[in-house]
Amino acid sequence: MIQLHEIYEVIPLVLIAFAACAILVIEAFSKKGSSAVYGFSIITVTGAIAASFLSLNKELIIFNQFLRISNASVMFSVIILAGILITIIASKNYIEKENINFGEYYSLILFSVLGMMLMVFANDLLIIFIGLELMSVCFYVLAGFLRLRQKSNESALKYFLLGAFITGFILYGIALIYGISGTTNLAELYNQKKLFTNYVFIIGFALFLIGFLFKIGVFPFHMWIPDVYDGAPTTLSGMFSTAGKIAAVGTILPIILALNITNFKLIFSVAAVATMMYGNVIALAQSNMKRLLAYSSIASAGYIFVGVAAMNEFALKGIAYYLIAYTFMQLGAFIIVSILEKKDDGSRDYKNVDIDFYKGLGKRNPLMATFMTIFLFSLAGIPPFAGFWGKYYLFYAAIQANLIWLSVIGILLSLIGVYYYLKITVYMWFHESTDLVTAGYEKEPVSRSGIFATSLAVVGTVVLGLDPNMFFRIFKMIAE
Amino acid sequence: MIEINYYLLVSAVLFSIGVIGVLVRRNAIIIFMCIELMLNSINLTLVAFSSFLGNINGQIFVFIVMTVAAAEAAIGLAIIISMFRNKESLNIDEINILKW
Amino acid sequence: MLESYIPIIIIIVIAVIFGIVNVFFSSLFGPKRPNKEKLSTYESGIEPIGTAHERFSVKFYMVAVLFILFDIEVVFLYPWAAAFINLESAKMLYSFISVSVFIVILLIGYIYVIKKGALKWD
Numbered sequence: 001m002i003q004l005h006e007i008y009e010v011i012p013l014v015l016i017a018f019a020a021c022a023i024l025v026i027e028a029f030s031k032k033g034s035s036a037v038y039g040f041s042i043i044t045v046t047g048a049i050a051a052s053f054l055s056l057n058k059e060l061i062i063f064n065q066f067l068r069i070s071n072a073s074v075m076f077s078v079i080i081l082a083g084i085l086i087t088i089i090a091s092k093n094y095i096e097k098e099n100i101n102f103g104e105y106y107s108l109i110l111f112s113v114l115g116m117m118l119m120v121f122a123n124d125l126l127i128i129f130i131g132l133e134l135m136s137v138c139f140y141v142l143a144g145f146l147r148l149r150q151k152s153n154e155s156a157l158k159y160f161l162l163g164a165f166i167t168g169f170i171l172y173g174i175a176l177i178y179g180i181s182g183t184t185n186l187a188e189l190y191n192q193k194k195l196f197t198n199y200v201f202i203i204g205f206a207l208f209l210i211g212f213l214f215k216i217g218v219f220p221f222h223m224w225i226p227d228v229y230d231g232a233p234t235t236l237s238g239m240f241s242t243a244g245k246i247a248a249v250g251t252i253l254p255i256i257l258a259l260n261i262t263n264f265k266l267i268f269s270v271a272a273v274a275t276m277m278y279g280n281v282i283a284l285a286q287s288n289m290k291r292l293l294a295y296s297s298i299a300s301a302g303y304i305f306v307g308v309a310a311m312n313e314f315a316l317k318g319i320a321y322y323l324i325a326y327t328f329m330q331l332g333a334f335i336i337v338s339i340l341e342k343k344d345d346g347s348r349d350y351k352n353v354d355i356d357f358y359k360g361l362g363k364r365n366p367l368m369a370t371f372m373t374i375f376l377f378s379l380a381g382i383p384p385f386a387g388f389w390g391k392y393y394l395f396y397a398a399i400q401a402n403l404i405w406l407s408v409i410g411i412l413l414s415l416i417g418v419y420y421y422l423k424i425t426v427y428m429w430f431h432e433s434t435d436l437v438t439a440g441y442e443k444e445p446v447s448r449s450g451i452f453a454t455s456l457a458v459v460g461t462v463v464l465g466l467d468p469n470m471f472f473r474i475f476k477m478i479a480e
Numbered sequence: 481m482i483e484i485n486y487y488l489l490v491s492a493v494l495f496s497i498g499v500i501g502v503l504v505r506r507n508a509i510i511i512f513m514c515i516e517l518m519l520n521s522i523n524l525t526l527v528a529f530s531s532f533l534g535n536i537n538g539q540i541f542v543f544i545v546m547t548v549a550a551a552e553a554a555i556g557l558a559i560i561i562s563m564f565r566n567k568e569s570l571n572i573d574e575i576n577i578l579k580w
Numbered sequence: 581m582l583e584s585y586i587p588i589i590i591i592i593v594i595a596v597i598f599g600i601v602n603v604f605f606s607s608l609f610g611p612k613r614p615n616k617e618k619l620s621t622y623e624s625g626i627e628p629i630g631t632a633h634e635r636f637s638v639k640f641y642m643v644a645v646l647f648i649l650f651d652i653e654v655v656f657l658y659p660w661a662a663a664f665i666n667l668e669s670a671k672m673l674y675s676f677i678s679v680s681v682f683i684v685i686l687l688i689g690y691i692y693v694i695k696k697g698a699l700k701w702d
Binding site: 543546547550551553554557558561 | 638641644645646648649651652653655656659
Binding site: 140149 | 488495498499502508511512515519525526529532533535537538540544545548551552555556559560562563566567572575577578579
């Protein structure tokens, strides 16, 4: 039986679930309630972040052993919520611009956050499955939210068909794990010895892992990423590439560490190399900003998997740091793309997302160009910014784990990445803008909410970069 | 009493049929039906294991899977309808404006 | 064990042969005098209108989709209802509250559907 005091431990979850349902009701009863809904969802997410800190420094298994509160899971959920907060703040202007100003937008985002947090708090394969599906189903709808636009439809359909297909694999894996171990509880699963001598269990775990590799976008399972991120509404592409991936990493990482599968080290290393190579090399040839960022997010999944392959305590710290840095810089870049995107004129295509449009941005809109430069430098891994320290920690962890070849290859491949990030920076500051694409651009001032959201991301990127230990220090301080 | 192996074999075969269907068929609705077939074959596996182990967890899992499959079906049909309204086709070879 | 299936296989074989022989020979020897009335589609005696491959209104899909969603939830209520009677009284209230929360969440969805007019036919 669930005790009442257990509910206090999951206030963030309850808060978000309640808000998501409430928004649906508000939306049903009011004709034009969207700006109230906007404020309401911002307040909810902020409240959930604050409430998350209450559960720090507790090692608890609650709700009939279904949920597990630990420092790692609280940290992951805070990172996810931070990403979501920035997304929601930046969304208002964008959805008004694209004529999709419906309350369901916020409700779906909150439901998907609920799924993500269930995933990272899960102590049972059942909860992982429910959380994953709650997240994915909301993502399918959100990807197709611009329902008059063929690209958006196509992205939703591709995401849905592939995602549902992969769900089948995850479930089959869970079924086999359950059949061999006789339990779906993760804590009980970790206690069983000799699971990895049973080949059915290995197949089951491999299928389960494949599902998560798909959600993270690691090499052989990455093909959906560029298409989905290109077609989905731009702010949401940012959310998929940060919060969605972080939830998947935050779920699978503790399982990999607890099961301590050293045999998979080589597979993870090879997957990491292939992912980094694919993401960075194909990104060189992109002419669309959203696709370029999508490929850069594939490359980032590769860096994260360098840490996963290392599987030591440095790696855990490195991955956590990289994820928070990645949230700020990747989300910030996507939000700037969404701010600069042209207003919906019924043409059913995303306008002004080509790289050529960014030529001469430094003269037209110095603020956004400066912010974009910071995000791109950080993504490229240029020292004063957070992205550099993220990569540094990950490659350091790989060296500590005797995977020197992996970190050498990783550093070389991330140097390829520097080229295309710098190319856009050069376009922005040292090229003249082409008149054709900029026609009609000047009339649209950047909204205050957009500036606020990107400033948050910039502050995160710069401050974390200047003082890389601050994140962990703050966390420790609050914990004590 | 039929051994558990037979149940597992049937469900594995059904799962494979579903996977092959997803890979070779070209109509979005039929692909979706193949995915449902995969999910139902997994339900069979779970129930077989549950009865074999004498453990009720597997059957509870089946309830959840059924509900989730229904939610996915609803969302999937809605997405397919909105696609059809814009494109007048469900052939996934023609759904190709997003590439490179 | 497999021997016990032999009678079934024999019956299947006989049934298939019987069906094929009958259909084949009746189409071979039967009289064929077609006319317009005979060839037209049978619709319970009413004049057939248009083809059978018509497009359905999207409203049917809406109702079907909503039906799937609200119908499948019974999966959770049935086991609960069956188990409820055997619970001790202390747990009865607890389980009743749990299910009420579930129903309330469903109800929110239902209110949303009604208010958005998804069930309006015209």
